[in-house]
Amino acid sequence: MQYIKKGVKPPDEWENWFTVPVDPDPRRTYDYGRDATACNIKEVKQYLLAEQHNLCAYCQRYIVEKDSSVEHVMPKQYNKERSTCYTNLVAVCKTPNKDPLTGRDHCDRDKGSLPITPFIFLENNDVNLAQNTNNAYFTANPDGTILPRVGLKDNINKQVEAFIDTLNLNHSDLKTSRSQDYLNGIVAAMNLLNLQTKQQKKDFWKAQFAAIVADNSRPYRQYLLIVIARILGAQ
Numbered sequence: 470m471q472y473i474k475k476g477v478k479p480p481d482e483w484e485n486w487f488t489v490p491v492d493p494d495p496r497r498t499y500d501y502g503r504d505a506t507a508c509n510i511k512e513v514k515q516y517l518l519a520e521q522h523n524l525c526a527y528c529q530r531y532i533v534e535k536d537s538s539v540e541h542v543m544p545k546q547y548n549k550e551r552s553t554c555y556t557n558l559v560a561v562c563k564t565p566n567k568d569p570l571t572g573r574d575h576c577d578r579d580k581g582s583l584p585i586t587p588f589i590f591l592e593n594n595d596v597n598l599a600q601n602t603n604n605a606y607f608t609a610n611p612d613g614t615i616l617p618r619v620g621l622k623d624n625i626n627k628q629v630e631a632f633i634d635t636l637n638l639n640h641s642d643l644k645t646s647r648s649q650d651y652l653n654g655i656v657a658a659m660n661l662l663n664l665q666t667k668q669q670k671k672d673f674w675k676a677q678f679a680a681i682v683a684d685n686s687r688p689y690r691q692y693l694l695i696v697i698a699r700i701l702g703a704q
């Protein structure tokens with residue numbers, strides 16, 4: 470549920486990264502996972518990680534090269550050409566991490582080849598939307614849970630539910646990390662300040678919101694923005 474702001478076009482090197490240098494006719498690869506001669510997926514991954522400020526496109530954990538993978542949002546079985554398309558590829562976490570409660574992983578490892586509605590992409594690359602709280606589709610609770618926003622049309626609600634479930638975004642570790650980031654970070658800081666008035670508290674939350682908006686590499690960024698927006702909305 471991290472919004473990904475894609476460039477208007479892929480980097481100049483993109484086509485080269487997916488071209489297998491076979492003499493005399495270099496060819497395009499559409500299955501670089503099995504195509505041993507195509508070795509430039511490393512560059513693709515590095516580019517995507519930088520574009521996403523090292524946040525997983527699905528769960529917003531902080532990721533680096535060794536614990537991430539290049540993910541096809543639309544699985545390659547459904548559309549071969551899209552398998553190397555810039556607008557279909559994102560970096561996501563891949564480390565095995567079984568939830569003790571359900572035995573499930575999350576993100577790429579749990580999604581496999583299932584299709585999802587790509588809620589992570591910005592419509593028309595609208596930066597202003599990214600500055601906001603996501604929040605046509607999702608809501609979130611202080612305990613780390615992510616849910617479909619209340620009041621969605623039934624067919625959209627089903628797609629958001631499927632998105633959350635297919636990626637297992639409420640994996641117990643993700644929930645714990647998100648809520649600890651909120652409670653031990655932001656709420657703890659507020660308590661230390663010992664703010665007295667309603668206005669002081671409101672100003673505090675506004676400042677937190679602005680700081681997170683300004684920090685593209687803040688893990689669980691959209692989650693925190695949604696939770697803080699709810700607090701501000703209730704005040």
Ligand SMILES: [Zn+2]
Nearest residue numbers: 525528562576
């Ligand atoms: Zn993830």
